[in-house]
Amino acid sequence: MEPAEVEFLAEKEQITIVPNFSENKLYLISGEFGPFNPSMQTRVPLWLAINLRQRQKCHIVPPDWLNVDYLTEKKSEEAAESFFTAMPSPNYMEVSSLVLNNAAEDVPKADEVRTLVKDIWDLRQAKLKKGVDQMISQQETFAKLDNLTLMEMNCIRPFLTAALDHLHLLHNHATSYTSSQAD
Amino acid sequence: MSSLTQSSSSTPSYSSGVPSSAAHYRQPPAAAGGAGDFFDLGDILASQQRVPAQFEQTVYRLGFLDAQSSGEHIQSGAKMELPLWLARALGGRRRNIVRIDLPKQYRQQQRDILRADANVVDLFKQGPYFYLMGVKLLFFDHMERSDLAKSLLETFLNRFRRIMDTSHHAFSSDVTMFTTRLDETERVLFHIGQRSVAAMEKWERGRSHRIEASDVVQKRRKRKRED
Numbered sequence: 145m146e147p148a149e150v151e152f153l154a155e156k157e158q159i160t161i162v163p164n165f166s167e168n169k170l171y172l173i174s175g176e177f178g179p180f181n182p183s184m185q186t187r188v189p190l191w192l193a194i195n196l197r198q199r200q201k202c203h204i205v206p207p208d209w210l211n212v213d214y215l216t217e218k219k220s221e222e223a224a225e226s227f228f229t230a231m232p233s234p235n236y237m238e239v240s241s242l243v244l245n246n247a248a249e250d251v252p253k254a255d256e257v258r259t260l261v262k263d264i265w266d267l268r269q270a271k272l273k274k275g276v277d278q279m280i281s282q283q284e285t286f287a288k289l290d291n292l293t294l295m296e297m298n299c300i301r302p303f304l305t306a307a308l309d310h311l312h313l314l315h316n317h318a319t320s321y322t323s324s325q326a327d
Numbered sequence: 328m329s330s331l332t333q334s335s336s337s338t339p340s341y342s343s344g345v346p347s348s349a350a351h352y353r354q355p356p357a358a359a360g361g362a363g364d365f366f367d368l369g370d371i372l373a374s375q376q377r378v379p380a381q382f383e384q385t386v387y388r389l390g391f392l393d394a395q396s397s398g399e400h401i402q403s404g405a406k407m408e409l410p411l412w413l414a415r416a417l418g419g420r421r422r423n424i425v426r427i428d429l430p431k432q433y434r435q436q437q438r439d440i441l442r443a444d445a446n447v448v449d450l451f452k453q454g455p456y457f458y459l460m461g462v463k464l465l466f467f468d469h470m471e472r473s474d475l476a477k478s479l480l481e482t483f484l485n486r487f488r489r490i491m492d493t494s495h496h497a498f499s500s501d502v503t504m505f506t507t508r509l510d511e512t513e514r515v516l517f518h519i520g521q522r523s524v525a526a527m528e529k530w531e532r533g534r535s536h537r538i539e540a541s542d543v544v545q546k547r548r549k550r551k552r553e554d
Contacts, residue, residue, distance in 0.1 A: 147530035245533060273495070277488045299527055303494065303520035307487065310512055314458065314483055317465050318476040 150295050154238035155191035160205040163196065190242060197247045204247040209233065210240055212253050215260035222267045228291040237265055237295045268296060276304060280311065369511055373456035374463060377408040380418065380425040411463055418467060427467045432457070435471065438478040445485035450510035457510040458483065486513065494520030 156174065167180040170192075177188045185205065188196075196202040209215070209232035222229050233239055240261045248254040272292070279287045289297075386401040393407055401407075409417070409425065417424040431437065432453040441448055450457045461479045465472055493505050494517045506514060 147527050151530065241531070273491060277491065280487050281484055283484070299523055302523050303491065303516065306516050306519050307491070310458070310516065311480075311483065311487075313462065314476075314480040317462055318473075318480040321465060321473045321476045 145298050147295065147298065150235075150298050151238045151242070153294070154235035155189065155194070155242070157190050157233065157235055157239060158187045159190050159193050159207060159239075159243075160185050160187055161193045161196065161202040162205060163202040165201050190239065194242055194246050197250075204243060204250045206243060206251045207233065207239065209236070210243065210251060210257060212256050212260065215257060215264065219260055219264050219267070222264055226271075228268060228271060228289065230291045231293060234293055235295070236293065237261065265296075268292075269299070272296060272300060276300065280307070283315070369456060369459060369515075373459035374412040374415075375410050376430075376454055376456065376460050378411055378414050378430055378464070379406065379428045380409045380414050381406050381428070382425050384424050386424065411460065415463070415466060427464075427469065429464065429469065429471065429475070430454070430460075433461060433464060433475055433478075435474075438474065441478060441482045445482045446489050448482075449508040450482075450486075450513065451508060453510070455511045458512050490517055491520065493517070495524050 162183055162185055163180040164182050165180060166182065167178060169176050169178040172189075174189060177192065178186060180186060193202065193204055197204055209218075214232070218229070218232070240257070244251060244254055244258050244261075251257055272289075275287060275289065278284075382401055382403050382405045385403045388399060390396060390398045390400050393401055393405060396402075396405070414425060414427055416422075418427050437453070454460055458479055461475060465476055469475070490509065490513055493502060506517060509517060
């Protein structure tokens with residue numbers, strides 16, 4: 145999948161906004177949203193929030209994990225654990241990137257937040273590569289990867305599946321000819 | 328999702344070096360079965376590699392195949408390099424018309440070098456389809472067959488980390504020095520890895536929504552201006 149497709153899926157996630165216009169309830173396939181009243185908080189899908197924000201119709205209330213304190217803590221937790229820790233949102237990378245790119249003014253210390261998210265991403269990527277390498281070099285048949293997000297999987301999937309296909313081919317031959325000689 | 332990449336691989340592309348966004352994913356050759364993939368170009372090219380062979384029987388009226396002798400027949404005991412597909416037909420388990428020796432790059436000495444450090448070996452020079460040809464050589468009833476099978480597997484295991492790391496990290500730097508030492512299968516892997524990192528990078532910079540002109544078109548325009 146393209147990262148843009150993953151982002152598209154992530155836009156279904158709901159987020160709180162503060163509109164500055166009045167509007168009745170919206171009836172969408174994914175549910176009913178609104179009613180919209182100035183300075184009354186309401187939950188909408190992320191794509192709608194981004195769209196309204198781009199037209200200056202609302203302010204986005206950043207999710208409760210998108211702040212410096214929480215992310216600093218998360219980062220140290222991620223660095224300390226040898227396995228993947230549970231992320232506050234299954235689409236943390238996409239949500240933070242969308243919010244920070246479109247509504248950086250609504251997030252306090254946006255630059256710091258951006259760096260922290262990227263740091264956590266890098267930590268997890270390093271962990272993922274280490275895990276993959278361990279799995280391949282010790283020829284394990286499976287690996288347990290809990291709490292891995294879709295974007296992270298998407299980044300390694302094409303490479304890993306192709307590598308495993310090739311490995312499977314070599315492995316099959318190695319085992320079949322060694323055993324046939326032992327017979 | 329993986330079926331998506333598989334279906335698009337039916338059109339093989341030959342983009343080497345920097346992967347272009349328009350190029351399809353390429354599957355590593357002969358991912359299925361020992362017989363290889365009939366429609367896979369890599370597999371066909373690998374079976375054209377030559378192997379040293381010795382004739383065990385006299386073959387009549389095919390002397391023209393041997394450029395070194397002018398006789399009408401191929402004498403028994405004649406040594407010749409045959410393409411792998413022909414050697415496979417003549418030297419199979421039932422028909423012992425020829426006997427196959429392992430090519431130089433698969434012999435004991437070379438296997439020892441690979442075991443010592445697989446990462447420094449230039450596998451492209453060892454035959455652009457090192458693994459594929461190696462797997463095909465396993466078809467012959469050879470003394471060192473199981474050693475060869477093991478050696479192929481270990482070589483790939485040892486080289487894997489380096490390929491993964493380089494394809495995922497050295498995105499903007501020059502990697503040609505590294506990729507020239509990879510065998511064709513590894514190259515395909517490398518480019519698959521690089522493509523997903525490139526897509527990610529593009530998304531992070533917020534450019535994946537922008538529709539861009541294809542590389543081909545841009546290059547063509549440049550050439551016209553020179554005229």
